[in-house]
Amino acid sequence: VSDLDRTAVESANLAFYRALASRELARMDEVWWRDDSVSCIHPGWHRLEGWSEVRRSWEVIFVNARPWQVGCEQTRIVLAGDVAFVTCVEVIALTVADPDDGPARMQATNIFSRRDGDWRLLHHHASPWQPQGASEEESVN
Amino acid sequence: VSDLDRTAVESANLAFYRALASRELARMDEVWWRDDSVSCIHPGWHRLEGWSEVRRSWEVIFVNARPWQVGCEQTRIVLAGDVAFVTCVEVIALTVADPDDGPARMQATNIFSRRDGDWRLLHHHASPWQPQGASEEESVN
Numbered sequence: 473v474s475d476l477d478r479t480a481v482e483s484a485n486l487a488f489y490r491a492l493a494s495r496e497l498a499r500m501d502e503v504w505w506r507d508d509s510v511s512c513i514h515p516g517w518h519r520l521e522g523w524s525e526v527r528r529s530w531e532v533i534f535v536n537a538r539p540w541q542v543g544c545e546q547t548r549i550v551l552a553g554d555v556a557f558v559t560c561v562e563v564i565a566l567t568v569a570d571p572d573d574g575p576a577r578m579q580a581t582n583i584f585s586r587r588d589g590d591w592r593l594l595h596h597h598a599s600p601w602q603p604q605g606a607s608e609e610e611s612v613n
Numbered sequence: 614v615s616d617l618d619r620t621a622v623e624s625a626n627l628a629f630y631r632a633l634a635s636r637e638l639a640r641m642d643e644v645w646w647r648d649d650s651v652s653c654i655h656p657g658w659h660r661l662e663g664w665s666e667v668r669r670s671w672e673v674i675f676v677n678a679r680p681w682q683v684g685c686e687q688t689r690i691v692l693a694g695d696v697a698f699v700t701c702v703e704v705i706a707l708t709v710a711d712p713d714d715g716p717a718r719m720q721a722t723n724i725f726s727r728r729d730g731d732w733r734l735l736h737h738h739a740s741p742w743q744p745q746g747a748s749e750e751e752s753v754n
Contacts, residue, residue, distance in 0.1 A: 509691050511689065511691070511700055513700065513720045513722065513740070515740070516741075516742065516743070517742075518720070518742065518744070518745065519687070519689070519700050519702075519720060521689065546660070548652065548660070548662065550650050550652070550735065550736070552695065552696045552726050552735070553694050553695055553696065554693065554694055555693045555694065555696035557698075557724055557735070557736055559652055559654070559660050559736070559738075561660075579654045579659070579660060579738070579740075581654065581722050581724075581736065581738040583698055583722075583724065585693050594691065594693070594698070595691070595698055595700070595722065597700075597720070597722040597738050597740070599654070599656070599720075599738070599740030599741075600657075600740075601657065601658075601659065602657070603659070604659065
């Protein structure tokens with residue numbers, strides 16, 4: 473596994489998060505394979521299958537989202553030939569946020585494949601995550 | 614992509630869920646690659662890296678778990694050379710359950726790789742999921 477491959481996958485992953493931050497559908501179009509092989513599991517959603525369903529979900533998300541900042545931490549890349557999977561922690565904070573609201577954190581698994589030298593997303597799975605030690609809301613019964 | 618490959622991946626995925634159902638660590642040993650490349654994101658947990666950390670987590674889960682039944686539904690397989698990713702809905706029900714408790718459902722992403730003809734797990738990501746239309750607990754404020 474060359475450092476070049478690793479850098480290419482890291483770039484593809486960052487391009488995805490820049491697309492997410494931009495809330496521009498045209499940028500999502502550029503980072504996914506636009507065919508039936510792709511799938512997506514948004515936090516709490518059922519699995520979406522194929523580019524048409526996945527694209528529609530980003531459309532809905534972008535229409536409803538307020539300006540936000542998106543970070544990507546603890547990135548880990550595993551390469552296996554023309555497929556790579558990236559795991560990372562997504563950090564999403566509204567640009568204009570209530571002072572009491574911290575950023576949302578998600579654990580993410582992103583699977584990329586390479587075709588003709590181009591790395592793009594095959595699958596995205598994100599799920600809510602609360603770092604250990606953070607205060608949790610307790611119910612009072 | 615041959616039907617044989619697809620069947621081999623489907624079998625590897627079922628072997629993982631049989632290992633989960635058995636709560637026997639020795640069976641988990643047989644379905645994962647036991648090296649530093651593997652990782653695991655259990656529902657609500659931080660990412661675990663490398664077989665030693667992942668194995669320990671199954672040990673803790675199996676020690677604490679009561680007998681359960683494990684199902685795997687809506688299985689979808691995408692093959693890309695020597696890597697395959699499987700998405701499915703995990704259905705986990707305690708064998709002796711409170712009549713009011715339904716099974717837990719998780720959206721799962723399982724990544725397998727093939728080495729010397731053998732398909733095993735590289736990565737498992739599971740997150741809680743509630744089917745649409747199911748009644749949700751509402752807080753009374």
